[in-house]
Each structure stands twice: as structure tokens, then as C-alpha cells.
Amino acid sequence: MKRGLLYPLLTSLLLSTVACHPVGLPSDRVVAYAFQADHPGSDVVSVTVGEGDSASAYFHIVFRSPNEDGTHEAVWLYQRDTDGEWRVTRKETVR
Secondary structure, eight states: OOHHHHHHHHHHHHHHHHHHSOOOOOOHHHHHHHHHHHSTTOEEEEEEEEEEOSSEEEEEEEEEOTTOOSOEEEEEEEEEOTTSOEEEEEEEEEO
16 A cells, blocks of 8 residues: 555544544543542542443442451442533442
């Protein structure tokens, strides 16, 4: 393939890929920061996304509470609202 055709081809491929993919889920870092803001002094061990779809996702947050032994798990439901932003709509702690 000629060099002059390669760059326009790659550019159009990149733009079509970006245009076809929806805005992604909140990052683990964003979820951990929000959790720590809600639970000052807690230490987030891990954040994983569980079940969900393009409009909702359950994040499983493993954390340590201050002055307590062991870890706990919280499950936060993030849902995409009408303006496309992800918001926490439910918070549950699993002991």
C-alpha cells in the first residue's frame, strides 16, 4: 500500500472506531475516590465491575474500615442519566 493512502485510511478507521463505541464506564479510580469521599478513613483494596449493561453497572468495592479487622464489600450501582453522565443510584454494604 502506498504511504499516501495509509494515513487517511488509518485516520478514518480510528475515527469510525471512536464514533461507534459508547462512552465507557467510570474508572476504578473514580469509583474508589467517590467511595473514600463517602467513607473517610477507609482503605479501598479493590474495585471490580460486575453485572451491568450500557446504562447500568454494579461496582464491587472491597475495603477496610478504620479500627476494624478484615475487609468488607460494598456494591454501588452506577446508572447513566439522561445527559449521559454516570451517577450512583444505590449503595449497599455486604458484610
